[in-house]
Amino acid sequence: MAQAYMTETGNSGSAPEPSASRFRRRLADLRGDRGIWRRGVVLAVTAVLLSLVMIFHADLPNQVGNLGSLTETFLPWLGLAVPVLLAAAVFRRSATALIATLVPAVVWLNLFGGLVDNKSAAGGNLVVATHNVDADNPDPRGTAESVATSGAEVLALTELKASAVPVYEKALAGTYRYHAVEGTVGVWSKYPLTSSRPVDIKMGWTRAMRTTVDTRNGPVAVFVAHLPSVRVKLNAGFTANQRDNSADALGAALAAEPLKKVMLLGDLNGTMNDRALSEVTSQMRSTQGAVGDGFGFSWPAQFPMARIDQIMVRGIKPEASWSLPRTGSDHLPVAARVTVRP
Numbered sequence: 001m002a003q004a005y006m007t008e009t010g011n012s013g014s015a016p017e018p019s020a021s022r023f024r025r026r027l028a029d030l031r032g033d034r035g036i037w038r039r040g041v042v043l044a045v046t047a048v049l050l051s052l053v054m055i056f057h058a059d060l061p062n063q064v065g066n067l068g069s070l071t072e073t074f075l076p077w078l079g080l081a082v083p084v085l086l087a088a089a090v091f092r093r094s095a096t097a098l099i100a101t102l103v104p105a106v107v108w109l110n111l112f113g114g115l116v117d118n119k120s121a122a123g124g125n126l127v128v129a130t131h132n133v134d135a136d137n138p139d140p141r142g143t144a145e146s147v148a149t150s151g152a153e154v155l156a157l158t159e160l161k162a163s164a165v166p167v168y169e170k171a172l173a174g175t176y177r178y179h180a181v182e183g184t185v186g187v188w189s190k191y192p193l194t195s196s197r198p199v200d201i202k203m204g205w206t207r208a209m210r211t212t213v214d215t216r217n218g219p220v221a222v223f224v225a226h227l228p229s230v231r232v233k234l235n236a237g238f239t240a241n242q243r244d245n246s247a248d249a250l251g252a253a254l255a256a257e258p259l260k261k262v263m264l265l266g267d268l269n270g271t272m273n274d275r276a277l278s279e280v281t282s283q284m285r286s287t288q289g290a291v292g293d294g295f296g297f298s299w300p301a302q303f304p305m306a307r308i309d310q311i312m313v314r315g316i317k318p319e320a321s322w323s324l325p326r327t328g329s330d331h332l333p334v335a336a337r338v339t340v341r342p
Contacts, residue, residue: 053071135160
């Protein structure tokens, strides 16, 4: 009897509402919600402002705390605001905010969507790498051995501590027959190096150099540079004046280079979006932007947020670009495969 009672009681209840019916009912509720277009105005305005910042980032003023350069350094990360705005629009049941959020989503995809895919090609006849090894690196030998296994035929190192240079020279001697060091930067190569000299980037000590690498397909001018660091301070904003002046000096040296095939390797302490590096970026092509695998962020190594270590070319075809495994440095090493034509 108890079993029968339970069955009879269960049958007397209402049947679960089908999913399709539930969806139609909720859609009808939304149609009848007169506030769906009035709510979320603040969210909609925020979405539009975010879009304008991404579209007109080059017009943001640098006079106050280098605001423009600071924004451009971390510009890709503005995309994280899109899912936040989208979730808020859904929570607020606001059609206005929902539609407005599509605008920054489209803008971000237009700016950075091409960097999401792997654009690497299979060609190339020269592999190069660059690494800021960190002056305070606790394991210079291990760092040298790690980058030596990358397959790079030309390797640029920056932030070389004078006392650590012999360690790098010894650790890399078995892989690279030739090398040249100027100040705190150096080049190790499997091909002969000639005409090595420091490059003045207006710092008072040597943090840039130029050398000629005699590759199988002719000479290539290789510049290695470590531009001054930048700082973000609450009372001064993004302090980058020394970096900007050095970038201008480096750009002038690149413009004066007589060889047609040129590479720039090193830590520029800035991204390709930063207008302060325009004297360099206007005449050199970034391998990461052209053929990179994702964004290729290189700093800080613990949680990379920006691509400030660059491999750039002129008169040379980039084929692939990627990041290398972490070493004892606070930067990730980066590498590229390029085609040098005779």
